[in-house]
Amino acid sequence: MRQIDKEFKNPGAEHRAKPFWSWNGELTTEELMRQIDVLEDMGFGGFFMHSRTGLQTEYLGEDWFRLTNECADEAKKRGLEAWLYDEDRWPSGIAGGRVTKNPAYRMRSLRMQVLQGGSVPAGEENLVAAFACRLENEVDLYDCEQLKPGDKTDKTLLLMRSVEMEKDPNYNGYTYVDTMNPEATQYYIELTHEQYKEKCGKRLGDSILGIFTDEPHRGTLMDAFGTGGDLARIPWSARIPEEFKKRFGYDLIPHLAEIYYKPEGRSVAQVKQHFVELCEQLFLESFMEPLNKWCNENNMIFTGHVLHEDCLTAQTVMNGSMMRNYEHMTYPGIDILSGYNKCYWVAKQIESAARQTGKKVLLSELYGCSGWQMRLEDYKFAGDWQALFGINLRCPHLSWYTMEGEAKRDYPASIFFQSPWYKEYKSLEDYYARIGLVMKQGDPVCDLLVLNPIESVWCQVHIGWAENLGPKAPEIKKLEDQYTQLFYWLCEGHVDFDYGDEDFLKRMGAVEKDANGAPLLRVGQSVYKTVLVSGAVTMRSETLKLLKAFENAGGRVIFAGEKPAYLDALPVEAGTYDFGSSVAFEREPLLAKLDMAAARCDSDKIYLQMRKDGDEYYAMFLNMVEEPVETVINLPEGIVTELCCRTGKQTPVCRNADGTMKVFFQPGQEHLFRVSAKTCPDCGCKCGEESVETEKQQAQGVSLGDPIAYELDEDNVCVLDMVQYRVENGGWSDEMEILQADRRIRDILGLPYRGGSMLQPWYAKLLMREKPKEEGTAFELRFAFEAETVPSSPLCLALEHPERYSIAFNGVELDMTPDGWWVDPCFQKVHVPNNAIVTGKNTVVLKGRYCSDSGLEAMYLLGRFGVRLETRGESLPAVEKVSYAPGARHLYGGVHLLGGTSVLTELPKVLKLGSIVEQGLPCYSGKVTYKFRVPEGAGEGEISLEGFGGACVNVAGQTISFMPYKACVKANEDGTLDVQVVLTRRNTFGPLHELPIVAFAYGPDSFMTTGDHFTRGYGLIGNGLHAAPVWTACK
Structure with a gap:
């Protein structure tokens, strides 16, 4: 029996996903051990121990290392893999801010100031260069001359300064690191990797397999991303001028203006390409290679991903060539954000580099920002194409240790016990483990190399060339469009291919012959019979020489569309590209020319x-x-x-x-x-x-009609998140959403806002050690809801840190002693006496003291009641106008936009088919079991579902997650069938007030929207069973 046949039914941990296990609260051994048990039950093969927003245990402190070791030891006992993560949040390189306490290690950029005439300042230490020039069309540069300090000009004056990155709480009050400075990286390794080596000892390379680096980069290249909208910045480091001259043989400084603009109106300039190339080399040499070297020397696997891969423009903005980074990782990785990302070529790039460098394991950090509304089938749609293109180490983003405070808004959803479908999730990981196992077998059937035209982007950058990591300049848009179109044509024609980075071709390229004497082009560990060039504006002279040698040996070189007009970013001489064969950049002629589909x-x-x-x-x-x-x-x-x-x-x-x-x-x-x-x-x-x-063809199915009964597996929910506040017995505010109230109070008290990039709690604790204990400022919150009827069954209120507050319902003080938890241990339940609720308007008053580590959060009234959401004067937009953001996936159950006033009602006697949102369950997010009557005498049969609003459906012990939504089942002995729809947490945890209701991606800012993107109403998704199941009897 083949080894694969032995493993296929139940692949081992090495083939299973390892999620980001978000360590984002006060960590305890007991809770960590409980959660490892859940991770194993969900089908995961291990975990990455990842510091995230909200962490209270000191990062890289004694408890951190103790708990890391305990989790690694427990993982080994269970046959799971424990992995480290190399930073407090991200991007990697600062050791939680400790590295960039040293100003010499802080990230810098070269910022250009444009003036209409003037003089060059004298005595400015950070002034790198100044130029006088004439600008046309905002980007065309003419008559440019370098000036000295004190020089004056009537022309446009360009001043270029080396500026330190602005300090930010995301870096615990400091900045990101200069990743082109090897001394900074060495200090980072000493503070992080060497500490793990000392504290974890022999576990490294044993129970701890490796370490993940996340989103390192060398700084933004004239794009608004991360610069506050400032486009006039390029990456900078003190080493750049000297290294530029050493590597390219001329001075950079006199040519700096040519990077920002188009010299003499030309789109292409060699200095642009050289500058991006230099930054790429320095980043690799100073950051990626030292980390890889340390891992190799310490028997550790180096994995992770660098920042932004979705298109050639995004790669150029933040790094340069993504493929060249993959060479320096044991398990190279990518990051596919949101559930709707279809940048398939990102996976193809890493697959290509991995094939050429002999790497068998490819990681993807996936599902980040995807939101609570994701179904199991959505996770499959997002994961399948990545598995197809070689991803076999899945790193699902994200499994929260806790939902406390800001942590619950840290790029939901939590793929963990907080989601009602977590017990059904294992089937998904079994599925991907099997695909990963199979697609690791043997070698790819691939004979085509496509030249990656990314350096044609480098040589055309200028101010305004990119916008929010996407192309803006027409010449770059054309190149990007052709790049993606070629990808689609080849894949639709079933022609497998690899991308070829020109640096790889220079260092790893060679012309060979196979055993039969046929010519092959080798790139590292891969060989090809045909090379395709398309979309490139320029090519390296070394690439040209290699391709000519390949053709002279009998190999095929094909140019699709226009041939490059430049060589090494310089205009070509006539006849330079007079080799190879040409074909129009059209699908059918190109595929006919290739004629090389494997199947x-x-x-x-x-x-x-x-x-x-x-x-x-x-x-x-x-x-x-x-x-x-x-x-x-x-x-x-x-x-x-x-x-x-x-x-x-x-x-x-x-x-x-x-x-x-x-x-x-x-x-x-x-x-x-x-x-x-x-x-x-x-x-x-x-x-x-x-x-x-x-x-x-089957027997005619029978609709089971309307359900005859239903059951909820959790209490219903009334979300209390609209509030009035007052501070120190002042006047009551207007009613507002709870997070807006939190910011208003912080404004009053002079405290910084909470958010995804706030100062980490563990770091704030260190700063507060020498200060007297805060007494805090007295505040009150007033929530309101209405009751059409008073519930007769027990009620409770779920909230965070009940010990910090006193709460009264209509003047009735609650006993704040917790009695268990709901959804997550941070949500403690306190009893609400039924006599505390009255018909009509109800008022809930919370009192406490606000300190720097405080935060206002929604509360959740739980019980066996219904809820109706009504308008009370607020104006809501038409739901069809605010349903979906561009690119967002349309939901089967549709969406609702309902009023901002909650009214308690009785639960419905039965549920009708259709959304449960307007049947008394608008914010309910557990499981709903519908009971149906099956045809008389029915025993076993096939159940078929048209669709449903939820993550999956359970019927007679089987989970239905994927189309065609069918299963062979056995009816209950009483002639009924239970169909349980497992919902998602979207309608409980939101975002509840963001417009459009369904976004392309979700993060902390999704919960703090304003203006046209905010509604006082509730934006909800259509949960429930929307059509009657169909029963087909088995013969």
């Missing part, structure tokens, strides 16, 4: 990746669209077995006489096949009689 598929909506392991092939097909597709595929000759990654089953598949197979794909569905012999087995059936996964 055939009639549909361009199906993408394909193939592996060859000895005499066996593995082929993964994926439907990239959300509609069904039936197509014909043709695999290499041999016996075909389908490996079902959802169930772990292996099933022989028969072909038609011509070797083809008809295959049916549900929306987003995958099929994975193994081809393992040269002849078709004697299967005793007519080959090709039925398609794989075809929609077979």
